[in-house]
Amino acid sequence: MTRRVLVVRFSSLGDVVLTAPVFTALKKRLGAVHITFLTKNQYAELHRANPHLDEVWSLDPQKDSLSSVIEWVKKGEFNLMVDLHRSLRSRFISLRAGVSVSRYKQERWRRFWIVARPRFGSRRGVRPVVERYLEAVGWCGALGKEPDTVPQLYLTDKVLEQGREWKKEMLQGREGRLVSLLPGAKHPPKQWPGTYFSELSQMLAWRGDVPVLVSPPDIPGLASDIVAMVGTEGIGFSEPLGDVMQLAAALAASDAVVTNDSGPMHVAAAVGTRVVGLFGPTSPELGFAPLGPSAAWIHLGHFCSPCSKHGRRPCWRGKRFCLLELKPELVIDALDDLFQWGQS
Numbered sequence: 623m624t625r626r627v628l629v630v631r632f633s634s635l636g637d638v639v640l641t642a643p644v645f646t647a648l649k650k651r652l653g654a655v656h657i658t659f660l661t662k663n664q665y666a667e668l669h670r671a672n673p674h675l676d677e678v679w680s681l682d683p684q685k686d687s688l689s690s691v692i693e694w695v696k697k698g699e700f701n702l703m704v705d706l707h708r709s710l711r712s713r714f715i716s717l718r719a720g721v722s723v724s725r726y727k728q729e730r731w732r733r734f735w736i737v738a739r740p741r742f743g744s745r746r747g748v749r750p751v752v753e754r755y756l757e758a759v760g761w762c763g764a765l766g767k768e769p770d771t772v773p774q775l776y777l778t779d780k781v782l783e784q785g786r787e788w789k790k791e792m793l794q795g796r797e798g799r800l801v802s803l804l805p806g807a808k809h810p811p812k813q814w815p816g817t818y819f820s821e822l823s824q825m826l827a828w829r830g831d832v833p834v835l836v837s838p839p840d841i842p843g844l845a846s847d848i849v850a851m852v853g854t855e856g857i858g859f860s861e862p863l864g865d866v867m868q869l870a871a872a873l874a875a876s877d878a879v880v881t882n883d884s885g886p887m888h889v890a891a892a893v894g895t896r897v898v899g900l901f902g903p904t905s906p907e908l909g910f911a912p913l914g915p916s917a918a919w920i921h922l923g924h925f926c927s928p929c930s931k932h933g934r935r936p937c938w939r940g941k942r943f944c945l946l947e948l949k950p951e952l953v954i955d956a957l958d959d960l961f962q963w964g965q966s
């Protein structure tokens with residue numbers, strides 16, 4: 623008999639991307655299983671082409687009431703709900719729909735102690751969120767060592783073609799590796815300084831690469847601010863991308879990506895593009911390091927970092943030393959390591 627499983631993760635971009643290995647693990651473990659993924663409408667296309675997923679349900683928070691979502695879930699006659707969001711709303715849905723539920727471990731307390739470390743001295747890291755997602759479906763193994771445990775976004779030929787067109791437009795006949803720079807992040811304290819992005823873009827242009835400033839769908843503006851600072855001599859500028867699939871197409875077509883700790887960092891890693899993630903007030907210790915053979919990150923390990931779970935809080939030291947001391951030269955070195963590794 624085919625079992626029916628509902629996997630729930632409403633948001634945000636990075637968290638939704640990181641759910642991918644769960645679908646593969648469920649198919650492997652349960653064999654005959656029908657998997658439905660429930661997410662917010664702006665992320666619904668991300669996993670639409672995933673061959674391990676049977677169906678995507680999307681909800682529009684402006685239009686779909688909680689009771690209508692509960693009705694969908696009831697009608698879906700699921701044997702199991704895998705709750706990877708673990709919010710009040712997702713708990714309420716499982717409770718009211720009367721479906722058995724398996725939840726991932728948020729490790730809230732451990733995250734709290736890591737952020738409080740400068741004051742209380744704890745140094746234990748949180749397990750990667752993908753490992754905790756997989757644990758919710760009974761998987762235990764070596765994360766990253768088994769290929770199916772690395773999040774992957776499956777892009778259709780149409781999306782890949784869109785990416786190639788975008789790259790052609792950005793290169794404008796120039797030769798060189800296209801390096802996408804994403805200066806945005808949801809929370810301003812975790813944005814690497816704009817002056818560093820502009821220095822990095824000039825350094826890349828001088829050595830023959832083609833840096834392109836890119837704005838993800840929900841964070842427009844910053845890329846154009848940097849272009850205003852440095853001009854467009856040797857530098858490309860992408861108009862703000864309209865949705866997550868345009869973002870995935872652009873990042874898949876790039877030769878490398880440099881980004882703050884943000885959702886696009888996970889998108890780049892999941893489409894297999896070389897990516898350098900920049901961490902300041904947040905830290906990979908919180909379980910959100912980019913995964914995959916083409917992913918690298920830089921975190922200087924200041925005693926005060928991480929000072930915030932999501933990078934929302936302003937710097938309590940007055941100056942963001944964690945990002946100010948992360949100079950563009952370090953990013954160039956990390957990029958070169960990734961390019962070299964790709965050749966060997």
Ligand code: SF4
Nearest residue numbers: 926927929937943944
């Ligand atoms: S330097 Fe400031 S922003 Fe950076 S980790 Fe320390 S307290 Fe946080």
